[in-house]
Amino acid sequence: MRLPKARPPNTHRYARTCSYDCTATSSSTIIVKFADDTVVMSLISDNDERAYLEEIKHLENWCQENNLLLSISKTKELIVDCSKKQERHYQPVRISGTTVERVDSS
Template sequence: MNINPHPMKFADNTTLISLIQDGEEYRQEVKELAVWCRHNNLELNTLRTVEMIVDFRRNPLALSPLSILDSTVVTVETFKFLGSVISQDLKWDTHINSIVKTNAQQRLYFLRQLRKFNLSQELLKQFYSAVIESVLCTTITVWFGSAAKSDIRRLQRIVWTAETIIGCPLPVLKELYSSLVSKRAQKITLDPSHPSHHLFELSPSGQCYRAPNTRTIRHKNSSPPPGNPPYEQLNVPPIVQ
């Protein structure tokens, strides 16, 4: 019996992000990744590998299908990455649909059942915070600033419904978003090794942060920085425009 002394392992949640200019450089990076995995006893599951291209140019490049180890990779318009459903057009309606229909509404049923059992208001609030609010706030610092107002209202209706069931006011999503982004931004400013640390640029006086330069609304509304949370929430002086 032959025993392979080099066990193979699958590389889970491996993501390659590349700027496509001519198409060939991008394919070379994918090829190098496949070679590196093979040399390190890792096997890419091409059946579960997908490709998504984000291109807002008027005349996008016509790219041929991507291949890995002689297997063609499926091109998709959306895919789930670290809890967020990312769309090809960088809109968040698909992600919010998954929150509302798949998670939040189903969990409201259990909140109603607990109310029928005459649980105290404090326990109902704890259940809401742990089971429903946690779902609404998952990766909220990524998508809330760029989400459409209609989608935000759909999420807020979940909060309003929970308020009716529990019988007391609950934090609105915008307040939760501002609080979480502020905490995230504070951590970034204190961590020079963070990839977004350079986005917080001090003014020449060193007493306040400059406002980020953006050319599109999509970039301006994205977060963490540059994003919607006001810089005064970072316990620093106002932004220099």
């Protein structure tokens, strides 16, 4: 991803850099940012959650390196499973040793 040559007025260069350098490391994962919210979306195929869980760990490390605090109490996990198979069991997501709350899509 290329940074724009001009930055918005009254925007510090560091703020612009932070906004752009937190990117997905897997082709099956997307990181979407809006204001102070971040969404990690991942396609899990063949019950292989590794890329998804690694992406969350990558985001956690990135936040630590950039002195940003993840508000784990506000963090939620939503799984949308469109398969017709029996209900799958996914590993719980943990950030800094705390299990992230999983919410229902209904």
